[in-house]
Amino acid sequence: MSIAKTYNPKEAEEKWYSYWKANGFFRSTPDEREPYTIVMPPPNVTGVLHMGHMLNNTIQDVLIRRARMQGKNACWVPGTDHASIATEAKVVAMLKEQGIDKKSLSREDFLKHAWEWKEKYGGIILKQLEKLGASCDWDRTRFTMDPELYQSVIRVFVDLYNKGLIYRGYRMVNWDPEAKTNISDEEVIYKEKNGKLYHLKYQVEGTDKYIVVATTRPETIFGDTAVCINPNDERYTWLKGKQVIVPIVGRKVNIIEDEYVDLEFGTGCLKVTPAHDVNDYELGKKHDLEFVDIFTDEAKLNDNGLHYAGMDRFKVRKEIEKELEEKGLLEKVENYTNNVGTSERTGAVIEPKISNQWFLKMEDLAKPALDNVMDDTIKFHPTKFKNSYRNWMENVTDWNISRQLWWGHQIPAYFYGDGNDDFVVAQTAEEALSLAQQKSGNAGLTLADLRQDEDVLDTWFSAWLWPISVFNGINEPENEEINYYYPTQDLVTAPDIIFFWVARMIVSGYEFRGQLPFENVYFTGIVRDKLGRKMSKSLGNSPDPIDLMNEYGADATRMGMLLTAPAGNDLPFDVELCVQGRNFANKIWNAFRLVKGWEITDAPASESDKISASWFEARFNQALAEIEENFKHYRLSDALMTTYKLVWDDFCAWYLELVKPAYGSPIASETLDTVTSFFQRVLKLVHPFMPFLTEELWHDELFGAKEEKDCIIVAEFPKVKAFEEQVIKDFAVAQQIISEVRNIRNSKGISPKVALPLAINQQSDIDLGQYIAIITKIANLESVTFVTEKVAGATSFLAGKDECYVLLENNVDVDAERERIEKELDYLKGFLVSVDKKLSNERFVQNAKPEIVENEKSKKADAETKIKILQESLTALG
RNA sequence: GGAGAAUUAGCUCAGCUGGUUCAGAGCAUCUGCCUUACAAGCAGAGGGUCACUGGUUCGAAUCCAGUAUUCUCCACCA
Numbered sequence: 001m002s003i004a005k006t007y008n009p010k011e012a013e014e015k016w017y018s019y020w021k022a023n024g025f026f027r028s029t030p031d032e033r034e035p036y037t038i039v040m041p042p043p044n045v046t047g048v049l050h051m052g053h054m055l056n057n058t059i060q061d062v063l064i065r066r067a068r069m070q071g072k073n074a075c076w077v078p079g080t081d082h083a084s085i086a087t088e089a090k091v092v093a094m095l096k097e098q099g100i101d102k103k104s105l106s107r108e109d110f111l112k113h114a115w116e117w118k119e120k121y122g123g124i125i126l127k128q129l130e131k132l133g134a135s136c137d138w139d140r141t142r143f144t145m146d147p148e149l150y151q152s153v154i155r156v157f158v159d160l161y162n163k164g165l166i167y168r169g170y171r172m173v174n175w176d177p178e179a180k181t182n183i184s185d186e187e188v189i190y191k192e193k194n195g196k197l198y199h200l201k202y203q204v205e206g207t208d209k210y211i212v213v214a215t216t217r218p219e220t221i222f223g224d225t226a227v228c229i230n231p232n233d234e235r236y237t238w239l240k241g242k243q244v245i246v247p248i249v250g251r252k253v254n255i256i257e258d259e260y261v262d263l264e265f266g267t268g269c270l271k272v273t274p275a276h277d278v279n280d281y282e283l284g285k286k287h288d289l290e291f292v293d294i295f296t297d298e299a300k301l302n303d304n305g306l307h308y309a310g311m312d313r314f315k316v317r318k319e320i321e322k323e324l325e326e327k328g329l330l331e332k333v334e335n336y337t338n339n340v341g342t343s344e345r346t347g348a349v350i351e352p353k354i355s356n357q358w359f360l361k362m363e364d365l366a367k368p369a370l371d372n373v374m375d376d377t378i379k380f381h382p383t384k385f386k387n388s389y390r391n392w393m394e395n396v397t398d399w400n401i402s403r404q405l406w407w408g409h410q411i412p413a414y415f416y417g418d419g420n421d422d423f424v425v426a427q428t429a430e431e432a433l434s435l436a437q438q439k440s441g442n443a444g445l446t447l448a449d450l451r452q453d454e455d456v457l458d459t460w461f462s463a464w465l466w467p468i469s470v471f472n473g474i475n476e477p478e479n480e481e482i483n484y485y486y487p488t489q490d491l492v493t494a495p496d497i498i499f500f501w502v503a504r505m506i507v508s509g510y511e512f513r514g515q516l517p518f519e520n521v522y523f524t525g526i527v528r529d530k531l532g533r534k535m536s537k538s539l540g541n542s543p544d545p546i547d548l549m550n551e552y553g554a555d556a557t558r559m560g561m562l563l564t565a566p567a568g569n570d571l572p573f574d575v576e577l578c579v580q581g582r583n584f585a586n587k588i589w590n591a592f593r594l595v596k597g598w599e600i601t602d603a604p605a606s607e608s609d610k611i612s613a614s615w616f617e618a619r620f621n622q623a624l625a626e627i628e629e630n631f632k633h634y635r636l637s638d639a640l641m642t643t644y645k646l647v648w649d650d651f652c653a654w655y656l657e658l659v660k661p662a663y664g665s666p667i668a669s670e671t672l673d674t675v676t677s678f679f680q681r682v683l684k685l686v687h688p689f690m691p692f693l694t695e696e697l698w699h700d701e702l703f704g705a706k707e708e709k710d711c712i713i714v715a716e717f718p719k720v721k722a723f724e725e726q727v728i729k730d731f732a733v734a735q736q737i738i739s740e741v742r743n744i745r746n747s748k749g750i751s752p753k754v755a756l757p758l759a760i761n762q763q764s765d766i767d768l769g770q771y772i773a774i775i776t777k778i779a780n781l782e783s784v785t786f787v788t789e790k791v792a793g794a795t796s797f798l799a800g801k802d803e804c805y806v807l808l809e810n811n812v813d814v815d816a817e818r819e820r821i822e823k824e825l826d827y828l829k830g831f832l833v834s835v836d837k838k839l840s841n842e843r844f845v846q847n848a849k850p851e852i853v854e855n856e857k858s859k860k861a862d863a864e865t866k867i868k869i870l871q872e873s874l875t876a877l878g
Numbered sequence: 879g880g881a882g883a884a885u886u887a888g889c890u891c892a893g894c895u896g897g898u899u900c901a902g903a904g905c906a907u908c909u910g911c912c913u914u915a916c917a918a919g920c921a922g923a924g925g926g927u928c929a930c931u932g933g934u935u936c937g938a939a940u941c942c943a944g945u946a947u948u949c950u951c952c953a954c955c956a
Contacts, residue, residue, distance in 0.1 A: 006918070190954070197956085215956060228956095265955055272956095279955075339954060387882050388951050395952080495950085530889090532949095563904080564890055570949085572890065580905070583918045594915035638892075641904065656915085663914060739922085745910095746922045752913065831899050838897090843936040852897050859898060 003596060007589035009553025012696040017130055020695075025068075025713050026135045028075035030484035036067035037075045037488035039467045039518075040136065041501070042144065044083035046090055046121050049128035051527040051535050051561075051573060052494060054545040058558045059524060059636060060492045061134050065688040066631065067489075068135070069717035075485055076135060077470045078126055079142035082118075084408040084459040085179050085345045091117050091407065107406050107454075114407050128546060132554050133691045135713070142470045144462040145409070152474035153409045153462045154427055156512065161413075161425040165361045166401070168413070168423075172281040173357050173400055174341065177299035178348035181404035182357060184458060185397065186500055188350050190339040197336035198321065199267065201329045202227060205243040205252055211236070212331050214266030216338055218324065219316040221246050222294040222305050224253060226272040228283060231257040233268050246271075247329040248320070249306070256287045278352050291354060299351050313351070356420070358402035358411060358455070366396045368510040369503065378506060379520045381634040385495055392499050399504075401458045408456030415451045416440055423453070464504035467491075467517040474512060482513075491518040494526065522634050525571040532572060548578055555690035556581030562640050562689065584644060585693050588686065591652050592697050594660070595675055601666035608773040609671040612658040614724075615731045616678060619650050621723035627685065628720055643685050651682050654735070658774060676703055680715075687712050733764070733800045734771035740797040741779040744806055748795075755782035756806050759791050763801040763865065790876040798824070801862070803869050818877050825870050832863045 020026060028035075038060050043053060060076060068074035091114045092102050102110060126141065142149060160166045173182035198218045201210040213227060224246045229236045236255075243252045253272075260283065261270050274284025275291040284291055294304040301308045301316055308316045324330040341350035370393040372378050373386060380386050402411060414432035415423045417440065424439055426432035429447055437445050468474055473482030487509070493502060502521060509517030527535050527542075535542035548557045552575075559581030564571055605613075623646040630639035659675060661667045667675075680703055687694040691713065697703070698712040737758075745752060758781050762768055772784045787805075794805035795817060838844050838856055845853055 003915095005916070213956085217956085260955090262955055270956055277956080338956090341954090384883060385951095391881065391952065498951090569891080574889090574905095576905070577890095579918075583916095586916065586918050590916035590919085592915080597915075633894095635892090638903095641892095644904080652915085653920085660915090742921055743923085749910075752911080752921075827899080834899070838937075841936050844897095845936085847936060848897070855898065862898095 003593050007585050013692045016695045026137050028137050033073040036072035037485045039077045041493045042079040042081040043125045045080040047125045055561045058561050062688040077140045078136035082145045088405050088407040149469045152469040154412050172354050175351045175353035176343040178346040180297050184400045187344040188341040189344050193340045197334045199331040202244040212267045213269045213271045218320050220273045223273040223275050223292045224271050225290040226253050226256045228256050228270040228272050230261040359398040362396040365507045366393045369506040378516050381522045401461045402455040405456050411453040411455050413453040464508045487516045488518045490520045492522045495523040525569045527571045552578040552582045555693050599666035600669045603668050605668045605670040613674045616655045618723040618727040621721045625720050681718050730766050736799045738779045755780050757782045759785045759787045759805040761803045828867050835860045
């Protein structure tokens with residue numbers, strides 16, 4: 001029998017993933033066990049796996065696997081988001097390629113195409129998640145537009161409307177001319193752009209004077225309905241009450257006064273375009289100005305744009321500069337950088353625009369959501385995100401929830417007349433009809449008279465219900481599932497959607513369930529490249545996680561993601577991390593190969609085997625306690641590192657070397673049992689991080705015959721047990737002796753094959769005798785003797801308080817030896833001085849805690865002992 | 879403009895309520911080894927005024943103030 005020298009991930013991954021699935025290990029149904037629930041942040045239905053998903057879902061899988069092994073009823077709900085604007089944009093683009101214009105389609109036909117697209121490309125990402133080992137309950141896969149979830153959204157809308165929290169308003173919104181919809185403030189990304197500041201001349205009516213107005217958007221002069229000055233601006237006192245003429249347009253507009261105008265900026269004169277600027281809009285309302293809309297939905301000039309009608313806004317900007325120049329109305333043009341709002345989804349420059357939209361009042365809803373995060377009922381990891389959460393929640397504005405799109409949940413408002421208020425809100429058209437009949441007093445209305453609002457709801461208006469709606473808790477608030485799984489335990493997500501999503505889920509949790517949606521929120525970092533740049537398609541700096549998994553294996557890639565991912569920190573990703581993961585997988589694989597190759601004998605376990613076992617037992621529990629502590633604080637990379645070191649250093653480098661039989665010799669069956677039992681426990685610790693490798697090894701006959709369902713994925717995770725710290729401390733002295741001997745070999749160029757004699761002059765009260773066999777074996781010693789006097793002509797070292805001597809033929813370098821001892825003496829004396837200084841300081845002795853003073857005293861005694869030993873050695877050297 | 883966070887070894891980060899000479903880990907580097915589990919490995923080593931300046935304290939990487947640099951979020955002035 002020969003076992004491959006390196007671990008081959010590919011085979012194991014396919015085999016075990018389907019095995020787990022076939023055996024239903026991912027499935028969860030309510031039972032008497034404690035639930036542990038995670039709802040997956042639903043990726044866009046048309047998305048493909050990127051590094052962010054890889055990180056996010058690896059973390060969730062680690063958490064869910066651990067919980068499952070701890071005997072909880074682990075339920076990880078996967079799903080996808082319909083991603084209204086993003087998906088619709090893709091479908092529109094796809095149709096365009098086929099020569100189909102969205103405008104030429106009916107809503108119904110368009111949706112048919114969209115659903116086809118969804119069926120074809122939707123869920124690719126979920127398939128990809130399987131590759132990384134995601135142990136989701138796939139039977140629970142949800143889509144935000146599934147009938148149940150669709151129904152939930154509609155129900156919630158009606159409910160909030162009836163509570164008076166949803167209203168329809170004619171407001172200024174952020175218009176995305178490319179997607180031809182409005183978007184919420186959160187979806188506007190401000191980017192610094194190089195533009196120009198145009199200084200335009202407005203003639204003062206009835207005079208030949210001009211005033212100069214600075215603007216970055218000269219094309220908006222068609223919408224100017226006032227020019228505003230600061231009432232305290234003495235430069236312009238003469239202007240008060242006058243009118244000016246808008247260039248090209250020829251419109252006479254009033255000079256208005258408002259302290260909003262910054263005296264310092266530009267010329268101190270502000271052109272006011274109430275229909276196309278947020279601040280001007282406010283001014284317009286305040287001063288009762290006319291609102292002149294000058295753009296079409298595609299941000300081309302409309303008829304108000306006179307001879308520019310039909311031309312794109314940016315083209316107009318260029319053209320109008322020429323015209324103004326020609327007419328002598330352009331004083332100057334300066335280069336200017338300013339922040340321009342762009343659409344998160346399409347990147348198009350946002351055009352402020354006034355239109356009828358639906359809003360959700362947030363102020364009251366936000367209150368419980370804010371309080372329960374601030375008092376840690378819901379815990380954020382790391383806590384620093386509480387700050388920005390509070391900031392946002394305290395200044396929350398009404399949520400614009402309508403979108404001028406077709407792909408999504410259509411707003412359940414039905415119009416029955418032409419007036420702005422001639423509508424009713426209801427779950428079905430039938431209900432709407434009877435409401436409409438009542439409201440209008442017209443019993444003759446029929447379904448045909450109703451027109452449902454064309455708009456759909458913001459994607460986040462369905463996503464915010466996710467932890468509830470996946471269990472159908474909106475439609476059936478008392479069903480068994482929602483009562484069992486809700487509130488969920490952990491949410492793992494990126495901090496950039498804290499407002500879009502996390503905050504709103506908390507709001508909806510308290511509003512619709514009266515309690516928190518999850519107990520903990522783990523904010524992952526943002527995956528960056530080595531140069532610290534965000535990974536993105538356009539930069540081409542993002543590795544494809546699928547490629548990484550093909551090259552290094554899923555386990556190694558998972559580990560690579562986690563190694564550098566403390567919560568909330570950005571994650572500078574480097575493929576070297578996957579290499580480290582691969583090496584680790586290989587290390588475990590080879591430990592297995594080693595143990596697997598041992599022959600067995602019936603002879604009883606040796607004393608040193610037992611000593612080694614009791615040491616590893618203690619060390620294992622010590623590490624496990626650390627791991628638990630790390631998990632408790634959601635320090636996953638630390639938990640992984642502790643596991644890594646336990647396996648590599650303690651299990652492989654120490655324990656296996658200790659019990660490893662000499663070449664050609666068999667191992668005591670008793671010892672082998674201990675080894676395999678440790679090995680299995682170690683595999684369990686590793687499993688949440690590296691599920692495939694551990695499952696593969698688990699089933700080897702080395703670890704005993706297994707029933708079909710006896711898999712590590714459902715094996716019991718080790719529990720923390722008390723351990724003897726003294727065992728670990730004592731053993732550390734043996735480890736130090738071994739390490740010192742190796743060091744001597746290294747520095748003197750002595751081969752590890754040459755056995756050396758060691759003498760120990762013991763001063764400590766440790767039972768060193770028990771370690772003789774171990775030290776002899778690992779350090780390759782010829783003999784170990786205990787002496788009570790200095791050994792002349794030997795190379796010495798201190799292990800704790802015990803002085804050790806290695807007698808080397810032809811290798812006595814007295815000078816080097818003296819130098820070494822003197823160096824150590826210097827160090828110890830310095831140490832002693834600092835300790836003495838403290839102890840002789842009365843204020844220290846008085847003020848410091850007693851145990852700290854005690855500690856200092858024992859440090860002093862320790863140092864004095866060591867100094868004495870070293871000084872004697874020095875004398876002995878002559 | 880407002881708010882928050884960070885600055886510790888070449889890199890990425892630990893270091894919790896001041897107290898072991900507290901300066902750590904992993905990776906990378908260097909030296910020596912193909913030792914019969916693993917060169918994807920083994921053994922060993924080097925490497926840091928804890929950003930700077932003050933202050934509080936018996937005692938500061940740790941607490942406070944200021945300075946510098948970086949990052950994030952929010953707002954967005956034409």
